[in-house]
Amino acid sequence: MSTILITGASSGLGAEMARQLAAKGHDLALCARRTDRLDELSDEILRAHPDRRVAVRALDVTDDDAVFRVFGEFAEQLGRIDKVIVNAGLGKGARIGTGGYAANRATAMTNFVGALAQTEAAMEIFREQQAGHLVMVSSMAAMRGMPKEIATYAATKAAVAHLAEGLRTELYGTPLAKTVKVTVLYPGYIISEMNDYAKPTSPLMATTEDGVKAMVKAIEKQVADACVPPLPWGPLSLVMKHAPLPVLKRMI
Numbered sequence: 018m019s020t021i022l023i024t025g026a027s028s029g030l031g032a033e034m035a036r037q038l039a040a041k042g043h044d045l046a047l048c049a050r051r052t053d054r055l056d057e058l059s060d061e062i063l064r065a066h067p068d069r070r071v072a073v074r075a076l077d078v079t080d081d082d083a084v085f086r087v088f089g090e091f092a093e094q095l096g097r098i099d100k101v102i103v104n105a106g107l108g109k110g111a112r113i114g115t116g117g118y119a120a121n122r123a124t125a126m127t128n129f130v131g132a133l134a135q136t137e138a139a140m141e142i143f144r145e146q147q148a149g150h151l152v153m154v155s156s157m158a159a160m161r162g163m164p165k166e167i168a169t170y171a172a173t174k175a176a177v178a179h180l181a182e183g184l185r186t187e188l189y190g191t192p193l194a195k196t197v198k199v200t201v202l203y204p205g206y207i208i209s210e211m212n213d214y215a216k217p218t219s220p221l222m223a224t225t226e227d228g229v230k231a232m233v234k235a236i237e238k239q240v241a242d243a244c245v246p247p248l249p250w251g252p253l254s255l256v257m258k259h260a261p262l263p264v265l266k267r268m269i
Contacts, residue, residue, distance in 0.1 A: 019044070020070075020096070021043050021044070022091055022100065023045065023104055026049050027047075027050070027055050030209050030229055031104045033226060034104070034232060035062060036061070037230065038233060041233070041237070044071070045069065046073075047059065048073065059073050072091055072095055078131030085137075097142075097146055098139070098142050101138075101139035103135045103153050105135075106127060106131075107170075108124070108170055109170075110167055110168065111166055112168070113168055113169075124173060125172075128173035132153070133180065136151065150199075150200065151197070152200045152202065153181035154232075155175070155202060155204075156204055157206075158171035159171060159175040159203060164269070178203070181200075182199075182201060200236060200243070202235060203242065205228075205244065205246065205249075205250040206222045207222075207224075207229070207246075209225055227246065231243075231245040231246040231247065
């Protein structure tokens, strides 16, 4: 089995990915700002799977130096890092031009600049190992420019998807493409701490467990990209990309 580094692992999708991947036999490197929650998660996983290795570190992904240091410490402690899941992110925001720049900037710095640092740090490890798997957690919101409070969030998620896809294009046709894989995940409406007020009252809203199950399946298959859960988000992605603006506005 492999050793998997997950950022933003203290809650929500990151924590549930850790649980499900540990159950499948993988060792874990977990980092987030809230170390108390990481410690609780580590204890939970080790109680259920005593043979797993779980390393934890505090990490704010907007601290560039810390990203490179923590990734390096994980690689040294665990021997290697086989997969890096770039998951840490913010969902806050405000309508453009309404005085909410601080919230939009925080989302942009965490979701894109922070993801860039994580990608750089991961690829340094993978290039040295000559192997690895980068998993970028984007969003269905990346399929099209989104309005109102999620405009900046959607833009950052489109940006990180393009960053990962650009890396895949760079690797294509090179020897490294055989051993370094890049996956972009586009989660739909999955209940997490970011939207814990929501309830799965429609087919569009998945529970955390079911949504992450689809994410883990795509990760283990090392697919290039995946809308998760695949139903209804695979077909809906085509509608979101190509619907005329008046239709799109009614959808969202």
